Amino acid sequence: xxxxxxxxxxxxxxxxxxxxxxxxxxxxxxxxxxxxxxxxxxxxxxxxxxxxxxxxxxxxxxxxxxxxxxxxxxxxxxxxxxxxxxxxxxxxxxxxxxxxxxxxxxxxxxxxxxxxxxxxxxxxxxxxxxxxxxxxxxxxxxxxxxxxxxxxxxxxxxxxxxxxxxxxxxxxxxxxxxxxxxxxxxxxxxxxxxxxxxxxxxxxxxxxxxxxxxxxxxxxxxxxxxxxxxxxxxxxxxxxxxxxxxxxxxxxxx
Amino acid sequence: xxxxxxxxxxxxxxxxxxxxxxxxxxxxxxxxxxxxxxxxxxxxxxxxxxxxxxxxxxxxxxxxxxxxxxxxxxxxxxxxxxxxxxxxxxxxxxxxxxxxxxxxxxxxxxxxxxxxxxxxxxxxxxxxxxxxxxxxxxxxxxxxxxxxxxxxxxxxxxxxxxxxxxxxxxxxxxxxxxxxxxxxxxxxxxxxxxxxxxxxxxxxxxxxxxxxxxxxxxxxxxxxxxxxxxxxxxxxxxxxxxxxxxxxxxxxxxxxxxxxxxxxxxxxxxxxxxxxxxxxxxxxxxxxxxxx
Amino acid sequence: xxxxxxxxxxxxxxxxxxxxxxxxxxxxxxxxxxxxxxxxxxxxxxxxxxxxxxxxxxxxxxxxxxxxxxxxxxxxxxxxxxxxxxxxxxxxxx
Numbered sequence: 001x002x003x004x005x006x007x008x009x010x011x012x013x014x015x016x017x018x019x020x021x022x023x024x025x026x027x028x029x030x031x032x033x034x035x036x037x038x039x040x041x042x043x044x045x046x047x048x049x050x051x052x053x054x055x056x057x058x059x060x061x062x063x064x065x066x067x068x069x070x071x072x073x074x075x076x077x078x079x080x081x082x083x084x085x086x087x088x089x090x091x092x093x094x095x096x097x098x099x100x101x102x103x104x105x106x107x108x109x110x111x112x113x114x115x116x117x118x119x120x121x122x123x124x125x126x127x128x129x130x131x132x133x134x135x136x137x138x139x140x141x142x143x144x145x146x147x148x149x150x151x152x153x154x155x156x157x158x159x160x161x162x163x164x165x166x167x168x169x170x171x172x173x174x175x176x177x178x179x180x181x182x183x184x185x186x187x188x189x190x191x192x193x194x195x196x197x198x199x200x201x202x203x204x205x206x207x208x209x210x211x212x213x214x215x216x217x218x219x220x221x222x223x224x225x226x227x228x229x230x231x232x233x234x235x236x237x238x239x240x241x242x243x244x245x246x247x248x249x250x251x252x253x254x
Numbered sequence: 255x256x257x258x259x260x261x262x263x264x265x266x267x268x269x270x271x272x273x274x275x276x277x278x279x280x281x282x283x284x285x286x287x288x289x290x291x292x293x294x295x296x297x298x299x300x301x302x303x304x305x306x307x308x309x310x311x312x313x314x315x316x317x318x319x320x321x322x323x324x325x326x327x328x329x330x331x332x333x334x335x336x337x338x339x340x341x342x343x344x345x346x347x348x349x350x351x352x353x354x355x356x357x358x359x360x361x362x363x364x365x366x367x368x369x370x371x372x373x374x375x376x377x378x379x380x381x382x383x384x385x386x387x388x389x390x391x392x393x394x395x396x397x398x399x400x401x402x403x404x405x406x407x408x409x410x411x412x413x414x415x416x417x418x419x420x421x422x423x424x425x426x427x428x429x430x431x432x433x434x435x436x437x438x439x440x441x442x443x444x445x446x447x448x449x450x451x452x453x454x455x456x457x458x459x460x461x462x463x464x465x466x467x468x469x470x471x472x473x474x475x476x477x478x479x480x481x482x483x484x485x486x487x488x489x490x491x492x493x494x495x496x497x498x499x500x501x502x503x504x505x506x507x508x509x510x511x512x513x514x515x516x517x518x519x520x521x522x523x524x525x526x527x528x529x530x531x532x533x534x535x536x537x538x539x540x541x542x543x544x545x546x
Numbered sequence: 547x548x549x550x551x552x553x554x555x556x557x558x559x560x561x562x563x564x565x566x567x568x569x570x571x572x573x574x575x576x577x578x579x580x581x582x583x584x585x586x587x588x589x590x591x592x593x594x595x596x597x598x599x600x601x602x603x604x605x606x607x608x609x610x611x612x613x614x615x616x617x618x619x620x621x622x623x624x625x626x627x628x629x630x631x632x633x634x635x636x637x638x639x640x
Contacts, residue, residue, distance in 0.1 A: 145552065368602050
C-alpha cells in the first residue's frame with residue numbers, strides 16, 4: 001500500500017470509533033491489537049475534549065462535566081480542527097451548542113459559550129493601541145457624523161436576550177448557593193493592553209454599540225438610537241472608547 | 255543548499271514554558287538553561303503569550319518545538335504553516351527548532367496527535383523532502399524527533415534508527431533524541447531500549463527530551479506505555495538518560511511536562527536532576543556534527 | 547432636526563461628555579479609568595485565559611467513546627434561576 005492509502009485508512013479509522021483498526025497495523029506479536037490503535041483515537045478525542053473544556057469552563061460548569069463531555073464528543077465528531085492552532089479550536093462550538101437538542105432547556109447556554117469564545121479570541125488577538133477619545137475631539141460636527149470607528153482587534157460585542165455577563169461572572173469564583181438572574185445583557189469584551197476585560201453595557205447604549213460594531217457612521221448610529229430617551233451620545237461614545245472597543249477612526253465619503 | 259541558521263542550546267536542562275508559570279519565571283528569574291515552547295501556541299496574533307515569550311527570550315535561550323507541521327504526512331507541507339514558523343523564528347531567534355517524525359494533517363482535519371508512519375523507501379523519500387523544504391522555508395536547521403508509538407506497520411521495511419539516520423544524511427537535519435520515547439517504543443514493541451540507544455547516531459543529536467510515561471496493558475494483557483508527559487521522569491527512563499549522557503556527553507535536555515502541569519518549583523527540581531547528570535559529563539563532548 | 551443641527555448636537559454632546567469625564571475625580575494614570583463609571587466591569591480569571599495548547603503528549607485518560615450516557619443535571623444550572631427557568635437537561639447519546 002502507498003503512503004497516501006495508508007494514511008487515508010488510518011485517518012478514517014481514527015475518526016470513526018465504529019471502525020476496526022486499519023489493515024496493515026500490527027504489533028511485535030505479529031497480530032493486530034485494537035486496544036493499541038485505540039490509544040491514538042483516544043489521544044485525539046481526549047485532546048480535543050480538553051481543548052473545549054479549557055476554552056469553555058463556565059459552559060462546562062453550567063451543565064456539569066458528564067453532560068459537557070457528551071456534548072463535546074458530539075461536536076468533535078463533526079468538527080475536527082481546521083489547523084494545528086488548538087487555542088483557536090471551538091470557535092463554532094457556541095453555534096453547535098445553540099442547536100444541541102439535549103441542552104434546549106438552557107436557552108442561555110450558547111450565549112455563555114459565545115462570551116467564552118470571545119474571551120480566548122481577545123486573549124490571542126493582535127496588539128493595537130486603543131483609540132483615544134482625544135482623536136475625536138478635534139472633529140467638527142459634520143465630520144464627526146460621518147466618521148466610522150474601526151473595531152479593536154480584540155473587541156467583541158455580544159448582545160444577548162439573557163443575563164449572559166452576570167451568569168458568566170457568577171462562575172468566576174466559588175458559587176455559593178443559588179442565584180437568580182433576569183433580563184438581557186449587552187456584553188463588551190475588550191483587551192486594551194494585555195488583560196481581557198468584560199463589561200455589561202448600559203442597556204440604553206446597546207443599539208448604539210451594535211451599530212458602531214456593525215460599521216455604521218457615528219451619525220447613523222446616533223440616529224438609530226435617537227428614540228431611546230435616556231441615550232446620551234457623548235457619554236456612550238466616551239464610555240465605549242474608554243473601554244478600548246475601538247482602534248481607529250476613518251472618514252469616508254465626506 | 256543555502257546556509258542554514260545553526261543555533262546552539264546550552265548543555266543544560268531546560269523546561270517547557272507554560273502560561274501558568276510566566277509570572278514565576280519573570281519575577282524570580284530562575285537559573286534554567288533554556289525554555290522550550292510549542293510553536294503552535296505562539297501563532298496567535300498578539301497578546302499576553304507573545305509579551306511573555308518576548309520577555310523570557312530576552313533572558314533565556316528559547317527552543318522552538320513544532321507539533322503541527324506534519325512532516326510525515328503523505329500530503330504536501332502546509333505553506334501557510336511554514337510561513338508561520340518562519341515568522342516565529344525570525345521574531346524570537348530560537349536556539350533550536352525541532353519537529354516530529356510523525357503526521358497529523360489530513361483531509362479529515364488536523365488530527366491532534368503525533369501519528370506513526372511506516373518506514374519504507376517511499377516514506378524515507380517523502381520525509382527527507384519535507385525536512386529539506388522545512389529547513390529551506392525557515393532558514394533554520396531542524397532537529398527531527400524519534401517518535402513513541404503503540405503500533406507497527408506490516409509495510410515497514412526500514413529500521414527506525416536507519417530511517418532517522420538516512421533522513422539526517424540526506425537533508426542535513428539534526429536529531430532530537432527523546433529518551434522517554436525510546437523507552438515507550440521499546441517496551442511497546444518488545445525491544446531493548448539500551449540496544450536502541452547504543453545504536454543511535456548520537457553525533458547528530460542536538461537536543462534530548464525527557465518526560466514521564468503512563469502505563470496500561472494492551473488487548474493481550476501486555477505492558478503498554480503511553481507517552482503522557484504528565485508526571486516526573488520515571489526511574490527507568492532516567493537511568494537510560496544517564497547511560498545516554500555517559501555515552502554521548504552533555505546535550506541540552508528538556509523536561510517535558512504538558513498534562514497536569516505541576517507548580518514551578520516541582521518542575522525546576524526535575525531540571526536540577528537532569529542538570530546534575532549533565533554536570534558530571536560536562537566537557538566530554540564535541541558540538542553536534544553540522545553541515546554548512 | 548436638520549443635518550447641520552444634528553451634527554452640531556453630536557459635537558456638543560461629545561464635548562460635554564469629555565468635559566465631564568476629565569472633570570471626574572479619577573486618578574490621572576487610569577487612562578482606561580472610564581470603565582469605573584461606564585458599564586459594569588466583570589472580573590474574570592486572566593491567568594486561565596490561554597485556552598488549550600497544542601501538545602504532543604498522549605494520554606491514558608480514557609474517553610469512553612460510544613457509551614450512551616444519561617445526562618442528569620449536575621451542573622450549576624440547577625441552582626440558577628434565569629428568568630424563572632430552572633436548568634433542565636435532556637439525556638443525550640454520546
